[in-house]
Amino acid sequence: MRAAIYIRVSTQEQALEGFSVPAQRHRAAAFCDSQGWSVMGIYADDGKSAKDTNRPELQRMLTDADDGLFDVIVVYKLDRLTRSVLDLYEILARIDKRGIKFKSVTEMYDTTTATGRLFITLVAALAQWERENLAERVYFGMEEMVRQGSRPGGTTCYGYDTISGEMRINEAQARIVRHIFDAYEATQGMRTIQQMLEAERVPPPNKHWSTTTINYMLRNPVYIGKLRWNLRKRGKGKTGAPIIVDGRHAPIISKEQFDRVQRLLDRRRTLPPVAATSDFAYSGILRCGHCGYAMSGTSRKYKSVRTKYYACVNRQKNFKCSMPYIREDVLEDAFMQ
The missing domain is CATH 3.40.50.1390 (Resolvase, N-terminal catalytic domain)
Known part of the structure; x- marks a missing residue:
């Protein structure tokens, strides 16, 4: 056999x-x-x-x-x-x-x-x-650790190092965290902050800086001395019932600034991501009439006169669309008509 x-x-x-x-x-x-x-x-x-x-x-x-x-x-x-x-x-x-x-x-x-x-x-x-049964015991054990103010393991949050089981501020990374909060509060968008960090070659927490990473940092209460656990089920999205308690580590951001940033994030959530911080009125809502892709704003200066245009992203990135650049004043006229 x-x-x-x-x-x-x-x-x-x-x-x-x-x-x-x-x-x-x-x-x-x-x-x-x-x-x-x-x-x-x-x-x-x-x-x-x-x-x-x-x-x-x-x-x-x-x-x-x-x-x-x-x-x-x-x-x-x-x-x-x-x-x-x-x-x-x-x-x-x-x-x-x-x-x-x-x-x-x-x-x-x-x-x-x-x-x-x-x-x-x-x-x-x-x-x-x-x-x-083992998974339940582990879960409840980790939950109790969090309620007592101790981290139940996992990757250390950017801005901190784990030393002898305790979270200690990493000053080099903490300066970056403060810079991100300050920049966002100064009405700079996440994309702008991402480009700034990449241009300055700031070491990222993951492979590279992304708007998702920056948003996660801006929303993370660990920076005001809290511990957050059970935010997501493993591979199944958010639980809707995160546990947030006082931690034993020192904060990097003041609670007042954190709360201001949360209100700003909530307010911008109702707007298209680019339109929230852009002076291009149609950013995030304008679509190409040829291929359906989004159109992004750009500008050119000629003799100190700045003219705004919109270009199809599919043309700019993929070279697969023939839609020409459209001036913003032409769009405004068409919109009003």
Whole structure:
């Protein structure tokens, strides 16, 4: 019989339970040898959770199963394959169509009978319960840390360093944070601030400065000595129920300035992003009549006379539109008519 060996380990499990990749490979290969089976392939997901099936080696194995490259799947334990009852059903149904069996080295399952399927489903349900219960305990533990004013881990916020578990102001970065707040309050838009930071080659918190990064900084209450947690669900957008409490770190921005900036951000939220700080009246609302792209404002000076124009972004950036530049006074006449 042709066998495929599937191996999975997460960092925590490898450290605490000894389910290392070599150990699983050795036990599974020895089991196949004892059964007289030929190992056709070994599929190993290192450092991957079993909460879902989005694992590259698992998906490769299931594709090979569809192609009929083996007759049985061998794992060290069922929870190496999955900790989700629904995922287990889907995997078993998929390999059943190809007549492929499933075997665990350390557990006795017979998926060819109703009783065997019930038993394996119960074991999978317990594994899923264990994973979800652990996640809840971790969540509540982190929540309690935040309520006590301690950071529950994660990336240190720009403007601070973490020293012995405490947030300490990084003066070089703190000057940049103050500069961003001052510039925005002085009615400079996020795009202008981004260009300024890039022109001055200020080291960014991520790969590069972006308006999203600047907006996040302007909205972050950590800079007034607060801790914010549960703002977003992992990969699922905002929760709508963030926890904000007093932290133990020193503030970089005064609460008065932070509140002024929040009111300014809220007021500008109702305007198109460019129109909020631009003197081009049609920025953010004008669209090209040829291709539908936005049109951005620009100006030219001739003998000290400044003339405003609007140009199609698709023409400027992609060279895929023939719409000519349009003077603002021409637009105003057309608008009034």
